[in-house]
Amino acid sequence: MINRRKFILGTAFTSLFAYFGITYAKARKSLNPLVGAKKAFPIVISTWNHGLAANEAAWEIINGGGKAIDAVEAGVRIPEGDPKINSVGFGGYPDRDGKVTLDACIMDENGNCGSVSFLQNIKHPISVARMVMDETPHVMLSGAGALKFALDNGFKEEVLLTEKAKRAWENWLKTSKYAPIINQENHDTIGLLAIDKNGDISGACTTSGLSWKLHGRVGDSPIIGAGMYVDNDIGGAVATGMGEAVLKTLGTFLVVELMRNGSSPQAACEEAVKRIAAKQNAKDFQVGYAAINKSGNHGAYCIHKGFNYALHQNYKNVLVDSNYLMKD
Ligand code: GLY
Numbered sequence: 001m002i003n004r005r006k007f008i009l010g011t012a013f014t015s016l017f018a019y020f021g022i023t024y025a026k027a028r029k030s031l032n033p034l035v036g037a038k039k040a041f042p043i044v045i046s047t048w049n050h051g052l053a054a055n056e057a058a059w060e061i062i063n064g065g066g067k068a069i070d071a072v073e074a075g076v077r078i079p080e081g082d083p084k085i086n087s088v089g090f091g092g093y094p095d096r097d098g099k100v101t102l103d104a105c106i107m108d109e110n111g112n113c114g115s116v117s118f119l120q121n122i123k124h125p126i127s128v129a130r131m132v133m134d135e136t137p138h139v140m141l142s143g144a145g146a147l148k149f150a151l152d153n154g155f156k157e158e159v160l161l162t163e164k165a166k167r168a169w170e171n172w173l174k175t176s177k178y179a180p181i182i183n184q185e186n187h188d189t190i191g192l193l194a195i196d197k198n199g200d201i202s203g204a205c206t207t208s209g210l211s212w213k214l215h216g217r218v219g220d221s222p223i224i225g226a227g228m229y230v231d232n233d234i235g236g237a238v239a240t241g242m243g244e245a246v247l248k249t250l251g252t253f254l255v256v257e258l259m260r261n262g263s264s265p266q267a268a269c270e271e272a273v274k275r276i277a278a279k280q281n282a283k284d285f286q287v288g289y290a291a292i293n294k295s296g297n298h299g300a301y302c303i304h305k306g307f308n309y310a311l312h313q314n315y316k317n318v319l320v321d322s323n324y325l326m327k328d
Helices: 002-031 051-063 068-081 125-135 143-152 163-173 243-249 251-260 265-279
Strands: 043-047 102-107 113-119 140-142 190-195 201-207 228-231 235-241 287-293 298-302 308-313 316-321
Touching (some): 043 051, 043 235, 043 287, 043 298, 051 068, 051 190, 051 308, 051 316, 068 102, 068 125, 068 190, 068 201, 102 125, 102 228, 113 125, 113 143, 125 143, 125 201, 140 143, 190 287, 201 228, 201 235, 228 251, 235 243, 235 251, 235 265, 243 265, 251 265, 265 287, 265 298, 298 308
Parallel strands (some): 113 140
Antiparallel strands (some): 043 190, 043 308, 102 113, 102 201, 228 235, 235 287, 287 298, 308 316
């Protein structure tokens, strides 16, 4: 009899314990969807074809045990320095006055960030942005002030307008028709996100902006929360495409907030694209987002066919076509 009572009591306690255990686990998971998620990092993800080479440079640092913030800077410096790439740094297409003007931002796992906008004649704006973050009490420097800061800190002034870019601009001047082309030459801004072996997330974004833009125009890329955003508790996101559309919705901040509220990176990117299409005439422009969460899961989405991203995970670096909203 005593044994039977002990057995019943024991079973009841075990069931109660299991019930509260499962309920507690469920509650924790609903508060933070990443609790218990399988880890899929280190990871590097970046926008467009030129992301492949950028990812390699970032991966080398992460794989050697380096920090994500160093990896994202090193990664995007590759397309910045490549004159064949028309949308970033050296070789970037100029504005309608023939000037190459650059925007960039960077953000680390502690929420520190730095940014430069409307910067001319400096090949690696991302490293100036990093210096703004590391060496000043500010987040953003612009135009002549950003250039002075760069020169005062050892950066070299260089001509960034290549012969090829100059010819393209002179050709454009013949009509001076301003109609940004979707997926122009299949590459645009580079945004790059990384999670290092410690699980820390950082991001970087750099661009020469829209070709033939008005002199002085600044896009989404240097704006924290528009072109790029990172929250080390949640994940990060980068944007590419028509900066004005991203600015109007603070797109990457939105993606990260959607993930905070339980969305997967994929679902968050899709919702952020739909928000643009709901309020803006997205028929004639492209926007693409790529995102990662704290576990290293990733997602991407865009308005029109043609956006791709480079993914370095599990020791493989591959190009992936993004799914898109407007099928016709
Ligand atoms: N997304 C780059 C720009 O619009 O300037």
